[in-house]
Amino acid sequence: MYIIDRRLNPAGKSLVNRQRFLRRAKAAVQQAVRDSLKDRSIKDLDREGQISIPRGGISEPTLRRASHGGDRERIFPGNRDYLEGDRIARPSGGSGSGSQAGSGDGEDQFNFVLSREEFLELFLDDLELPDLAKRKLTGEDSSTLRRAGYTTVGSPANLSVQRTMQKAMSRRLALRRPSSGELARIEEEIAQLEARDLLGNSDTKRLEELRKERERLLRRRALISYIDPVDLRYRRFETVPKPISQAVMFCLMDVSGSMTEHMKDLAKRFFALLHLFLTRCYQHVDVVFIHHTDRAAEVDEQTFFHSTVSGGTLVSSALEELLAVVAERYRPEDWNIYVAQASDGDNMRHDNLKTVSLLKDEILPITQYFAYIEVGPEEQPMTRTESDLWAAYEGLTAAHRHFAMRKVNHRREIYPVLRELFRKRGALDPLDA
Amino acid sequence: MLERVSLPLFKGSDWDFALIQRIYDAVESIALGDLKLEVYPNQIEIISAEQMLDAYSSTGMPLFYKHWSFGKQFAANEMLYRKGLRGLAYELVINSAPCISYIMQENSATLQTLVIAHAAFGHNHFFRNNYAFRQWTDAEGILDYLEFAKSFIASCEERYGQQAVERLLDGAHALMHQGVHRHPRVRARDLKAEAAREVQRQAYRDQIYDDLWRTLPTGPKAPEVKADERRKALNLPQENILYFLEKTGPRLEPWQREILRIVRLIAQYFYPQRQTKVMNEGCATWCHYQIMTKLHERGFITDGSFLEFLQSHTNVVYQPSYDSPHFNGFNPYALGFGIMEDIVRISETPTDEDREWFPDFAGKGDGIGVLKDVWANYRDESFIAQFLSPRMIRHWRLFRVTDKQSESKLSVAAIHDERGYRRIRRALAREYDVGRQEPDIQIVDVDLAGDRALVLEHLVADGMLLDENDTKMVLQNLANLWGYEVRLSELNAADRKLLKTHIRQPQLQA
Numbered sequence: 021m022y023i024i025d026r027r028l029n030p031a032g033k034s035l036v037n038r039q040r041f042l043r044r045a046k047a048a049v050q051q052a053v054r055d056s057l058k059d060r061s062i063k064d065l066d067r068e069g070q071i072s073i074p075r076g077g078i079s080e081p082t083l084r085r086a087s088h089g090g091d092r093e094r095i096f097p098g099n100r101d102y103l104e105g106d107r108i109a110r111p112s113g114g115s116g117s118g119s120q121a122g123s124g125d126g127e128d129q130f131n132f133v134l135s136r137e138e139f140l141e142l143f144l145d146d147l148e149l150p151d152l153a154k155r156k157l158t159g160e161d162s163s164t165l166r167r168a169g170y171t172t173v174g175s176p177a178n179l180s181v182q183r184t185m186q187k188a189m190s191r192r193l194a195l196r197r198p199s200s201g202e203l204a205r206i207e208e209e210i211a212q213l214e215a216r217d218l219l220g221n222s223d224t225k226r227l228e229e230l231r232k233e234r235e236r237l238l239r240r241r242a243l244i245s246y247i248d249p250v251d252l253r254y255r256r257f258e259t260v261p262k263p264i265s266q267a268v269m270f271c272l273m274d275v276s277g278s279m280t281e282h283m284k285d286l287a288k289r290f291f292a293l294l295h296l297f298l299t300r301c302y303q304h305v306d307v308v309f310i311h312h313t314d315r316a317a318e319v320d321e322q323t324f325f326h327s328t329v330s331g332g333t334l335v336s337s338a339l340e341e342l343l344a345v346v347a348e349r350y351r352p353e354d355w356n357i358y359v360a361q362a363s364d365g366d367n368m369r370h371d372n373l374k375t376v377s378l379l380k381d382e383i384l385p386i387t388q389y390f391a392y393i394e395v396g397p398e399e400q401p402m403t404r405t406e407s408d409l410w411a412a413y414e415g416l417t418a419a420h421r422h423f424a425m426r427k428v429n430h431r432r433e434i435y436p437v438l439r440e441l442f443r444k445r446g447a448l449d450p451l452d453a
Numbered sequence: 454m455l456e457r458v459s460l461p462l463f464k465g466s467d468w469d470f471a472l473i474q475r476i477y478d479a480v481e482s483i484a485l486g487d488l489k490l491e492v493y494p495n496q497i498e499i500i501s502a503e504q505m506l507d508a509y510s511s512t513g514m515p516l517f518y519k520h521w522s523f524g525k526q527f528a529a530n531e532m533l534y535r536k537g538l539r540g541l542a543y544e545l546v547i548n549s550a551p552c553i554s555y556i557m558q559e560n561s562a563t564l565q566t567l568v569i570a571h572a573a574f575g576h577n578h579f580f581r582n583n584y585a586f587r588q589w590t591d592a593e594g595i596l597d598y599l600e601f602a603k604s605f606i607a608s609c610e611e612r613y614g615q616q617a618v619e620r621l622l623d624g625a626h627a628l629m630h631q632g633v634h635r636h637p638r639v640r641a642r643d644l645k646a647e648a649a650r651e652v653q654r655q656a657y658r659d660q661i662y663d664d665l666w667r668t669l670p671t672g673p674k675a676p677e678v679k680a681d682e683r684r685k686a687l688n689l690p691q692e693n694i695l696y697f698l699e700k701t702g703p704r705l706e707p708w709q710r711e712i713l714r715i716v717r718l719i720a721q722y723f724y725p726q727r728q729t730k731v732m733n734e735g736c737a738t739w740c741h742y743q744i745m746t747k748l749h750e751r752g753f754i755t756d757g758s759f760l761e762f763l764q765s766h767t768n769v770v771y772q773p774s775y776d777s778p779h780f781n782g783f784n785p786y787a788l789g790f791g792i793m794e795d796i797v798r799i800s801e802t803p804t805d806e807d808r809e810w811f812p813d814f815a816g817k818g819d820g821i822g823v824l825k826d827v828w829a830n831y832r833d834e835s836f837i838a839q840f841l842s843p844r845m846i847r848h849w850r851l852f853r854v855t856d857k858q859s860e861s862k863l864s865v866a867a868i869h870d871e872r873g874y875r876r877i878r879r880a881l882a883r884e885y886d887v888g889r890q891e892p893d894i895q896i897v898d899v900d901l902a903g904d905r906a907l908v909l910e911h912l913v914a915d916g917m918l919l920d921e922n923d924t925k926m927v928l929q930n931l932a933n934l935w936g937y938e939v940r941l942s943e944l945n946a947a948d949r950k951l952l953k954t955h956i957r958q959p960q961l962q963a
């Protein structure tokens with residue numbers, strides 16, 4: 021008998037099969053992922069989660085009998101009441117032969133759990149940053165150094181002591197430089213002989229030989245240096261362009277009295293999805309929360325989502341605050357700047373002009389993408405008239421490709437809007453097809 | 454009073470490799486010494502829970518080709534496991550020589566003992582001795598063959614694209630149950646030689662390949678052959694659809710035939726398992742129960758450990774009654790174990806009723822001898838038909854329900870009384886007749902000179918037609934593989950009256 025420990029063998033042998041299964045069921049899984057997002061709270065958006073997809077696309081049909089019809093018989097255990105000849109009403113399930121649970125017949129859903137990675141993968145599968153962001157991404161403004169082997173020239177600071185000593189040693193071995201041990205032995209013998217010489221019983225011939233030998237060794241050691249310039253090795257570095265991989269997202273939200281909880285929830289969901297998306301595209305994403313009434317302030321997440329302030333509305337105040345934060349912390353040369361603004365569209369009439377000019381002259385030139393979401397009440401979206409802010413912003417869309425505005429009234433519209441904004445250019449959207 | 458001959462092998466639930474070895478030795482001495490089991494050499498592999506999930510999902514085989522349906526299995530199993538709806542089996546055992554048993558690192562020492570007794574000796578003995586396994590499976594060759602299958606299919610994916618292979622496997626899997634020879638007409642497979650031969654064939658084909666052959670003119674038209682002779686030449690009727698496709702499919706490439714063959718041989722390999730589920734589990738359960746009891750009697754395991762075992766054992770052989778929410782048909786462990794215990798009882802302390810029903814072995818002693826004969830020579834259907842005793846029928850309070858299409862209500866056709874015993878026994882045996890449980894479908898004709906349509910017949914027993922949707926999909930697969938129209942007629946088995954016809958045309962594949 022052998023006992024073999026296989027625990028260290030790689031687990032996850034089924035991973036390939038699992039991926040193939042997901043690929044096969046992709047459309048259905050993607051739909052399910054999107055559906056499941058509707059019911060998730062913002063914190064849970066990117067958690068792993070259980071998914072149900074219809075069995076249809078992934079069924080494995082076989083030639084089998086239908087589950088009912090025809091004459092059947094079955095044996096059951098546990099009879100307590102029945103006598104031969106008793107009649108029993110058909111169970112309402114339709115199947116005359118009792119429970120089919122577990123056989124997969126009756127279930128039209130297939131349930132399983134997606135990991136967080138798989139979830140995000142499927143969720144953000146065909147999204148990408150718009151073209152203009154990519155140019156910035158591969159820009160050469162910044163570069164980084166990377167180790168690239170050794171070189172024979174360089175600055176002392178880059179001297180590789182280990183490499184140099186290795187080289188020196190191999191050279192010394194090859195050229196047979198006398199070692200200090202060898203020399204020491206001869207010195208010692210000479211010293212002994214010299215001591216004996218003093219006592220009278222001399223071996224002058226031997227002494228002479230040894231002295232000559234010492235001479236030769238010393239000469240050789242002087243000739244073959246311990247470290248030679250040819251031994252020197254320096255670490256070499258290459259400069260490689262470093263993609264700018266940091267982004268900052270500004271969440272601007274109107275929190276004036278006119279914003280209902282529903283509207284805030286819509287706004288929050290949009291921010292959360294955008295954040296999720298950005299975290300996957302960049303190594304480092306900052307989020308700046310700015311809320312405003314007629315005054316704007318940068319706040320923490322908690323305040324942003326939960327504070328109740330009331331007052332008038334000045335959209336331009338938020339934009340000014342944004343510019344102040346950018347000037348202070350986020351140099352547009354180094355950061356990809358994204359802005360998501362959510363508002364119900366109410367603004368002081370006299371402020372609109374200022375807002376638009378701030379946007380056009382100062383903000384849009386430095387941002388990668390500016391998305392304006394106008395949130396509305398869930399019910400009766402049809403009767404809404406154009407808001408002032410919407411009308412004021414509308415003039416900007418033609419000239420600025422990276423400025424987008426959408427109206428959202430219901431949770432289910434958030435995701436399509438995000439997709440629209442970030443859809444891979446040229447890729448056909450399965451939801452539209 | 455029991456005679457204790459040993460100190461306990463372990464206390465507590467921790468185990469290490471040295472302990473596993475000592476446990477194995479103790480179990481082995483009882484299995485081979487007392488029970489006289491005959492087994493393949495054992496190999497015990499320790500794996501983690503996650504690896505057990507992996508193994509589950511490829512029909513328990515350590516190496517298997519890749520296909521999305523195994524991923525689907527994995528996803529489903531994983532969820533049930535994570536939600537705690539289903540524990541993992543403690544063990545998994547492979548019908549190979551050496552016989553490989555997987556045990557999980559999470560198991561307690563008691564469970565490891567149980568698993569070694571159950572899998573490494575119970576199942577192992579059954580694999581080695583049961584006639585169906587001896588006839589159809591090749592324990593020495595299976596792992597090599599799977600290795601070959603895996604690499605062959607992977608190389609096909611490289612050559613012809615993953616999609617083409619996947620489509621082919623989908624089609625083949627759908628016909629897997631129609632891919633077995635039910636009757637031992639051909640000799641058992643030597644799977645090792647099988648793999649080697651295919652490699653040779655492939656190499657030869659590559660060597661002699663010459664595109665010019667394609668341009669040779671075909672000879673004069675073959676004279677018309679009579680339908681009877683044609684059917685005979687094609688070995689029709691044929692119930693093994695995969696076999697027929699592999700041999701005769703006009704539009705299949707050699708690699709496609711080889712993949713069909715792989716799926717077919719694997720289906721054939723698992724066919725005995727499907728026929729002997731009750732007996733196989735019963736045998737393993739009976740053996741572990743005997744072994745664990747003797748280990749306890751002789752002092753190898755403590756009282757506490759024995760209690761832990763009894764709890765697991767009781768769970769394993771629990772049979773909910775029909776009106777329980779847990780009821781999901783018969784539990785093969787319970788059914789097999791129950792009947793086997795009963796066989797031993799009948800041969801050692803029979804009642805008058807037993808003497809009347811089982812004159813051959815009642816009261817003759819040597820229960821283990823009878824069992825070993827049973828394990829070697831029966832499959833589930835014949836096992837139940839022969840050995841389900843009136844006492845067991847009463848014990849389980851079995852009853853038979855019939856559901857006639859022409860009647861509005863179900864009726865109780867037999868209960869556990871004098872009049873019902875034989876009827877219940879026969880009906881239950883029929884439920885385990887794989888040949889009967891699966892629809893009787895055969896290829897009856899193919900018009901090779903005409904439109905090349907493949908003609909199949911389903912002989913409908915008791916008016917049970919095929920599932921409409923599934924049949925449509927499977928026939929579509931079949932038509933794609935065959936390359937021409939496929940017609941399936943459902944005929945009433947008694948009078949050959951036509952009940953229904955399904956026709957599918959092949960779809961052009963991109």
